[in-house]
Amino acid sequence: MAFRVTANPLLLAGTKLLSAVILLAALAGVLFPEDPFEMVGRPFLPPLSDGFLFGTDTLGRDIAAAVAHGARVSLAIGVITALISTFFGVVVGGVAGYYGGRIDMLLMRTTELFQTVPAFLLAIVVVAVLQPSIYTVISAIVIVSWAPLARLVRGEVVSLRSREFVQGCIALGMSDARILFRQILPNALPSIIVAASVAVATSILFESGLSFLGLGDPNVMSWGLMIGIGRSVIRTAWWIAGIPGIAVLITVLAINLFGDGLNEALNPRSAQRNSKG
Amino acid sequence: MRTSDEIVLDVRGLTTVFEVPNARIAAVDDVSLTVRRGETLAIVGESGSGKSVLAFSIMGLVSRPGRIVAGQILLSGRDLAALDEEALRTVRGRDLAIIFQEPSTSLNPLMTVGRQVAEAILEHEPETPYEAAMERVVERFRLVGIPAPELRVHEYPHQLSGGMRQRVMIAMALACGPALLLADEPTTALDVTVQAQVLNLIDNLKARFGMAVVLITHDLGIVADYANRVAVMYAGRKVEEGPTVTILTRPAHPYTQALLACRPDVLRALEGKPLLEIPGVVPPLDRLPAGCAFADRCSRVQDICWTRPPELTDMAPGHRAACFVAAMHIADSAAS
Amino acid sequence: MSEPRHTDAAAPSPAPVRVSPARQQWLYARRRLVQGIPTVFLIITGNFFLLHLAPGDPADVLAGEAGAATAEFMAQLRAQFGLDEPLYLQYFKYLLRTLTLDLGYSFRYGESNLTLIMDRLSATLLLMVTAVTMSILIGSVLGLIAAVRRGTVVEAMILLAAVLAYAAPTFWLGLMFIVLFAIKLNWLPTSGISTVGAGYTGLQYALDVARHLILPATTLALFYFALYARLMRASVLENLGQNYVITARAKGLAPRRIILRHVLRNAILPVVTMAGVQIGGMLGGSVIVESVFGWPGLGLLAFEALFARDLNLLLGILFLGSILVVLANLAVDLAYAIIDPRVTIR
Numbered sequence: 001m002a003f004r005v006t007a008n009p010l011l012l013a014g015t016k017l018l019s020a021v022i023l024l025a026a027l028a029g030v031l032f033p034e035d036p037f038e039m040v041g042r043p044f045l046p047p048l049s050d051g052f053l054f055g056t057d058t059l060g061r062d063i064a065a066a067v068a069h070g071a072r073v074s075l076a077i078g079v080i081t082a083l084i085s086t087f088f089g090v091v092v093g094g095v096a097g098y099y100g101g102r103i104d105m106l107l108m109r110t111t112e113l114f115q116t117v118p119a120f121l122l123a124i125v126v127v128a129v130l131q132p133s134i135y136t137v138i139s140a141i142v143i144v145s146w147a148p149l150a151r152l153v154r155g156e157v158v159s160l161r162s163r164e165f166v167q168g169c170i171a172l173g174m175s176d177a178r179i180l181f182r183q184i185l186p187n188a189l190p191s192i193i194v195a196a197s198v199a200v201a202t203s204i205l206f207e208s209g210l211s212f213l214g215l216g217d218p219n220v221m222s223w224g225l226m227i228g229i230g231r232s233v234i235r236t237a238w239w240i241a242g243i244p245g246i247a248v249l250i251t252v253l254a255i256n257l258f259g260d261g262l263n264e265a266l267n268p269r270s271a272q273r274n275s276k277g
Numbered sequence: 278m279r280t281s282d283e284i285v286l287d288v289r290g291l292t293t294v295f296e297v298p299n300a301r302i303a304a305v306d307d308v309s310l311t312v313r314r315g316e317t318l319a320i321v322g323e324s325g326s327g328k329s330v331l332a333f334s335i336m337g338l339v340s341r342p343g344r345i346v347a348g349q350i351l352l353s354g355r356d357l358a359a360l361d362e363e364a365l366r367t368v369r370g371r372d373l374a375i376i377f378q379e380p381s382t383s384l385n386p387l388m389t390v391g392r393q394v395a396e397a398i399l400e401h402e403p404e405t406p407y408e409a410a411m412e413r414v415v416e417r418f419r420l421v422g423i424p425a426p427e428l429r430v431h432e433y434p435h436q437l438s439g440g441m442r443q444r445v446m447i448a449m450a451l452a453c454g455p456a457l458l459l460a461d462e463p464t465t466a467l468d469v470t471v472q473a474q475v476l477n478l479i480d481n482l483k484a485r486f487g488m489a490v491v492l493i494t495h496d497l498g499i500v501a502d503y504a505n506r507v508a509v510m511y512a513g514r515k516v517e518e519g520p521t522v523t524i525l526t527r528p529a530h531p532y533t534q535a536l537l538a539c540r541p542d543v544l545r546a547l548e549g550k551p552l553l554e555i556p557g558v559v560p561p562l563d564r565l566p567a568g569c570a571f572a573d574r575c576s577r578v579q580d581i582c583w584t585r586p587p588e589l590t591d592m593a594p595g596h597r598a599a600c601f602v603a604a605m606h607i608a609d610s611a612a613s
Numbered sequence: 614m615s616e617p618r619h620t621d622a623a624a625p626s627p628a629p630v631r632v633s634p635a636r637q638q639w640l641y642a643r644r645r646l647v648q649g650i651p652t653v654f655l656i657i658t659g660n661f662f663l664l665h666l667a668p669g670d671p672a673d674v675l676a677g678e679a680g681a682a683t684a685e686f687m688a689q690l691r692a693q694f695g696l697d698e699p700l701y702l703q704y705f706k707y708l709l710r711t712l713t714l715d716l717g718y719s720f721r722y723g724e725s726n727l728t729l730i731m732d733r734l735s736a737t738l739l740l741m742v743t744a745v746t747m748s749i750l751i752g753s754v755l756g757l758i759a760a761v762r763r764g765t766v767v768e769a770m771i772l773l774a775a776v777l778a779y780a781a782p783t784f785w786l787g788l789m790f791i792v793l794f795a796i797k798l799n800w801l802p803t804s805g806i807s808t809v810g811a812g813y814t815g816l817q818y819a820l821d822v823a824r825h826l827i828l829p830a831t832t833l834a835l836f837y838f839a840l841y842a843r844l845m846r847a848s849v850l851e852n853l854g855q856n857y858v859i860t861a862r863a864k865g866l867a868p869r870r871i872i873l874r875h876v877l878r879n880a881i882l883p884v885v886t887m888a889g890v891q892i893g894g895m896l897g898g899s900v901i902v903e904s905v906f907g908w909p910g911l912g913l914l915a916f917e918a919l920f921a922r923d924l925n926l927l928l929g930i931l932f933l934g935s936i937l938v939v940l941a942n943l944a945v946d947l948a949y950a951i952i953d954p955r956v957t958i959r
Contacts (some may be wrong), residue, residue, distance in 0.1 A: 102907030113655045115890065116942070118934045120897030121915060125927050128919055129667040205782055209901055212784050213916065227785055231905075238792045253780035338862055370865035382856040385875050385951060396874075397864040433954045449864065 007246045011261025017254030025071035032065035036221040040065075047239050057226065057240045058233055061172070067247050070223040074251060077207045081141040082199040086192065088142065089149025090185065096150070097157025098180050108154065114147035123206060125203050134217040141206045145199055147182050156188035190266035197259035201252045223248050281313040285456050285489035286335070286373075291348035291358070293327075293334045302565045304330040304343065306513040312457070312489040317480070319492045319504035319521070321536070325514040325559045328493045332459045335491070336375050337365040353456055371401040374450035378462040380442035384434040391415075391430025397452040418447040420485075421478060440471035447478065454486055461493045476503055497540055501525055507593075509533045512559055512570035515589070519596030527600035529607075531575045553561045569601070577602050638950060645946055649939040656935045657711045660928045661704055667924060669670055670698055684722060716929035721921045726929040729914060734933075736806055737910030739822075741892075743830040743940075746835035749888055753881055755838075756845025760853070761872060771842060779839035783898055787832040787905040794828060801828055804907035829906040833898055837891055841884050848880040855879075882953055889945030893938040 024031075034040065040062050047055045047063075054063035083114040097110030126140040160166060161184065169179045185192075210216055212231075223244040230241025286385040293305040303329045312318045318568075320328045333339050335350055337357060350357040352373055377383045385393060391414050398410040405413075411430065418426030421444040434442055441526060443463065450458055460479060464472035480503055483490050492504060500507055500521060507524040509517040509532065517530040528534045535555045557574040566572055568583040575582065581601045588598045672690045690696075696703065710716075716726040759771040778786075795803040802808065802825050813821050852858065853876060861871045896911075903912030911930055918926040950956040 045650065109651065110655075113652055113659075116652055116893050116935055116938050117656060117659070117931065118893045118897035118900075118938060120894070120900055120930050121934055122897070124919060125663060125924075125931050126925060129663050129923070129924060131668065208782050209784060213901065213904065213919065215919075222785075225780075226783075227788065231788060234788055234792055235796055238789075241785065241788050242792070245782060245789065248782045248785065249777070249780050252782075253776065256776065256780055269772070270937065336863055338859060366865045366867060368865070370863060375863050377860065379856055383860045385857040385861070385879070386877070386955060387878050391862075396861075396866065400865050400870075435955050437807060446860070449860075 007074055007219075008261050008265055010257050011024050014254050014256070014258030014261050018258050019249065020076065021071055021251050021254055024068050025075050028068035029063075032062065032068050034065070035119060036066045036069040037061065046237070047243065048126060054243045055237075055239050056227055058237075063226070063240065063243055065119065066226050067223070067244055070226065071251070073220050074112045074204045074207060074224040074248070077138060077141070078200040078204040078234075078255075081138050081145065082125055082196050084138070084142045085146040085199055085203075086149055086196040088146040090153050090192065092146070093150040093153025093184065093219055097154035098161060098176065098184065100158075105152070107150070111147040111150045114144070120206070120209060123210060124213065124215060127210060132210075132215050132217060134220060137207060137210055137216060140210070141203050144206070148256040149192075149195055149199060150222055153188060155183055156191050158275040160184045160187050181265060184274075194259055194263045194266060197255060197262060201255040201259070204248065204252055204255070213277075284311050285314050285353060286310065286312040286491070287349075287351040287354075288335065289349045289351070291331070291334060291345065291350060293330055293339055293343055294344050295343045297342055301506060302562045303513050307348070308510070308513075308515045309348075310491075310508060310515070310518075312491055314456075314487055314489055314503045314542050316485065317483065317490040317492055317503055319494060319500040319507045320510060321494060321497065321500060322510035323495060323536075324393075324560055325512075325562075326510040327562075328510050329461055331510070331514075332461045332491065332493055334376060335457075335459060336373065337362075337369060338375075351428065365402070370397050370455075371453040372455055373457040373459065374453075374455040375459040376443070376446045376450050376463050378465050380435070380439055380446050381467065382443060383446055386434055389406075389433055390437065390442075391432075394418075394430075394445065394449045394452055397449055400547050402443060413452070414448070416477055416490055417451055418445075420451070420482070421445075421448045422474075423448070426533075434594065439467050441477055443467060443471075444478070447475070447482070451482060451486060455488060457491070458483070459491045459493070462495070463492075464499070465494075465496075472499075479503075497525070497537065509536070512565060513562060514586070515571065516571070516600070517598040518544045518589070519592070519598075523593065523596050529592045529596065529603040530571075530600045531577050531602065532571045535574075569599075637945065641950055641956070642943065642947055645943050652939055653936065654708070658704075659710055660711070661707050662708075663928060664924070664955060665697070665700075669752040711932060716932065717924050717925045719918075719923055721923055722926075726926050728909065730929055730933050733909060733911045733914045736854065736908060737896075737899060737903070737912060738758065739826065740833065740903070740908060740910055742821050743826055744837070744895065745832040745888065745892070745900075747830060748834040748841055749836070749884060752841025753845045753877075753884055756842040756847075756884075757849050757872070757877065757880070759842065759846040760849035763802055763850070768846075772846075774840040775842045777839075778835045779843075781835070783832060783836055784901045784905050786835060787902055788830050790832055791905075801825075806909055821909060825908075829902050829908050832905070833895065833902045836898070837888075837895060840891070841887065844887055845880060848883050849876060852876045852880045854931075859930055866951065873879050878952060882949065885945060885949050892941045892945070893935075896934050896938060927949070 038061065039059050041052055041056045042057055043056055043066055047053065052064065054067060057063055057066070092107050092111065096104040123144045125139040126143055127136050130136040130139065157180075166179060166183055169183050174183075207216070207222065208224030208227070211222045212228045214228060216222050216225050218225075226244040227241045227248075230237065230239075230244070234241055288308060288310040291305055292303060295302045295304055306327070308331060309316065310320075310325075318411070320331065322328045330339065333419070334345055335357070337360070339345060345358055352368065355368075357368060384390065391411060394414045394417065395407070395410040398405055398413060399407070402410075414430055415426045418429055423429050423441060423444050425479065429437070429441075435447075437445065458479070463479065466476050467475060476499060479492075482488070492499070494500060501585065504521045505594060507517075507519065507521050508515050509524070509530065511532050517528065517533045523532060525537065528537060532555075539554055555574055560566065560570060560573070566583065568581075568585055569575070569578075569587050572578050572582040579602055582606045587599045587601045587604070589599045590607065591597050592603065592607055641743045672687055685752075698706075712725055716730070718725050719729060722729055753770045759768040762768050791803050804825075806825050807813070807818065807821050808825075811821065849872075855877060857879075858871060861875050866874075899910065900912035900915050902908065903910045904916040907913065911934060915927060915930045918924075918930065
């Protein structure tokens with residue numbers, strides 16, 4: 001899996017941007033040691049005001065501090081949900097693809113179902129039913145994002161299963177679990193990693209949407225929540241909603257670029273087919 | 278039909294290169310050919326010998342990073358290599374046409390075959406009404422032996438068999454009655470039983486339309502049955518050319534001799550002898566040796582073969598080969 | 614949704630059995646409709662689970678705003694749902710009622726949930742159809758241009774726009790559109806479906822609705838536009854390398870004609886497939902867009918139900934929304950079958 005980052009401009013740009021966001025999240029506590037919910041200045045200060053780079057919100061909270069602390073939440077939720085979704089996707093897709101037949105049909109019908117139900121609506125209902133908290137938000141996002149991953153993994157497993165080296169293992173009498181985890185999945189790993197990175201971006205968008213509607217954890221400062229707060233004063237103070245949105249955009253953009261670059265580096269053939277013809 | 282004296286295609290010194298980073302590969306290198314009306318010229322060679330690029334060059338279908346850098350392609354006296362893309366378009370599909378190896382992918386899957394053939398007519402004869410064009414398509418379908426042509430024109434490629442699709446391709450090529458037909462491995466992708474039908478069809482239509490045919494193939498069996506003359510290509514160059522009988526019975530170039538020796542031979546196989554093969558592979562075109570490109574695979578290689586590329590030398594009237602060794606033999610026998 | 618089926622291209626074709634194309638399409642539609650039935654059952658089952666997953670007695674959930682309903686209404690609900698009966702019986706009753714489109718009653722609105730949903734359906738359909746059409750049309754056209762103008766500034770600009778639109782959160786984009794086009798420039802209305810109290814009729818009303826539609830539809834379409842533009846570009850590039858394009862060139866067709874007559878139709882197939890897959894996602898996205906723009910559709914109703922904690926109404930919206938997606942997928946599959954003749958015959 002060795003590849004040169006420098007040889008790939010997409011990956012390079014994505015890595016740089018993403019590093020900046022991660023750095024911001026890591027240093028949030030150092031740069032803005034006080035609680036981001038703390039009122040620290042006059043409300044409605046515009047960006048570039050004295051001491052407040054991004055201005056203040058409706059209650060005089062520092063927007064820059066909220067953006068930095070929000071980065072932690074967004075990245076954490078994005079990565080955690082992507083990991084859990086990928087886990088479910090790998091298990092469901094792996095079993096369906098490896099065993100085929102009825103179990104495959106059953107599992108694929110189930111993923112189809114999850115792809116049919118309007119995802120965001122389902123996420124809302126799940127959070128509403130279970131009461132908003134960071135755990136229910138994560139559960140809701142996992143519920144709506146594992147299905148595409150399962151389909152992808154299944155496709156990879158089906159094609160790998162018919163290859164000689166796997167057929168050889170089967171002939172040798174190796175156990176199913178061993179073949180699946182030692183032989184098939186490692187070979188499907190590049191595609192899974194790329195899909196998982198895209199899932200991080202999608203999860204961040206979902207999380208911000210849920211918090212925007214007031215379905216996030218009310219005790220956690222997040223970008224979506226801030227946009228929700230700024231919404232009612234959009235006529236007079238666009239930046240309260242505007243700046244956190246730019247933070248979401250940059251983060252998602254960074255992850256997407258990173259994912260595209262990773263795809264080119266890990267799956268050169270499919271990347272060429274998809275982006276270069 | 279007898280071959281007439283009228284030269285339809287006269288290719289002179291054609292050179293097509295592919296410009297890739299750090300290299301300039303001559304896929305067709307200084308090739309000259311002539312084909313007369315009613316004549317079938319077979320171009321023979323292994324894959325990578327440049328025979329398909331040659332056909333694409335004649336059609337003006339070579340696109341980036343490839344381009345024709347030298348030579349003339351005279352079609353009935355008009356130099357196609359000098360035409361711009363716009364002018365070339367009016368000739369392509371009207372005065373010269375091509376059929377490809379893969380009839381299943383060469384047709385647009387979303388358009389009825391009749392329309393696809395009619396398109397060629399409507400493009401070159403815009404004054405023809407659609408109905409008249411379709412009538413001609415039906416007539417052409419009948420000509421190429423497609424049963425129930427009135428119904429078949431309304432079908433899609435996936436509804437036809439491989440052989441039928443290739444007949445559609447032939448009907449398309451013949452739509453405007455071209456002077457020259459290029460057939461690029463037209464039967465390679467077809468069932469053996471269908472191959473002869475398609476080749477016979479091309480042969481009959483050649484006579485009917487008074488065309489010249491360039492038949493590109495790697496199958497020497499086809500050459501024997503359908504070609505009047507044969508040109509053998511190796512690593513982008515024409516290495517031997519002559520009447521079919523001469524090439525198949527008295528080949529002068531060691532490469533041609535090796536090709537003939539390698540033909541899958543049922544008798545050899547029945548006797549349990551291994552099939553012969555030419556040792557080594559066609560050299561990569563960007564790393565050709567300084568001398569003869571075949572030198573390192575040749576069983577009769579001499580010192581001179583490594584020094585410079587051999588030129589085509591007359592072996593007999595109409596029979597030429599690019600080989601130092603063969604040329605020396607001819608010189609010796611002429612001297613004695 | 615299932616993949617469109619292709620007949621085996623390599624199979625020799627016997628004398629074709631002649632069935633009229635219209636009849637083939639009808640048979641295909643019916644088969645796909647039947648395939649959607651298990652999906653509907655599974656959605657109802659999922660809803661039933663969600664109802665029982667909620668904290669407290671399902672009757673509290675069903676009544677909407679907890680504590681606000683009258684005691685008689687609660688008792689009536691308990692009886693109707695058979696909450697003291699075994700679970701399988703409750704499930705069976707729930708299934709039966711949902712299948713007969715009895716989605717319950719909203720205490721808060723004083724209306725049956727079905728009536729509430731049906732009242733809002735047309736606005737959502739208008740928004741969805743507009744957004745789907747916009748995203749496919751603009752996405753395909755720009756993707757095509759990007760592929761044809763490969764390696765130029767034009768391609769770079771289109772790809773940049775797509776990458777940005779792909780990363781922007783929809784609701785934020787909507788808000789920024791409101792700031793720019795409605796507040797700063799004052800070109801378009803900020804919210805609603807029509808001007809309140811203007812009393813427009815006929816064409817004037819239609820134009821008024823169209824003006825209100827522009828911003829929400831664009832907001833909803835942008836993410837999908839980005840997706841389809843990238844997909845279309847890749848698809849066109851792949852098709853340009855196909856043998857049938859060489860055949861078309863060998864016929865002497867002009868490049869423009871090759872693109873429009875041959876490549877475009879082939880290249881759009883994956884976009885159509887993707888559009889079918891994405892309809893569910895788009896309907897979900899309309900919740901957020903409708904609530905940002907106060908567009909009185911299903912999404913706004915869901916948003917309102919959310920705040921009224923009217924879970925049963927939410928579940929009803931989820932159910933009918935899913936049915937809508939199943940039907941839309943069917944429509945997309947039919948559209949696909951019309952474009953690609955290889956699909957219907959089987």
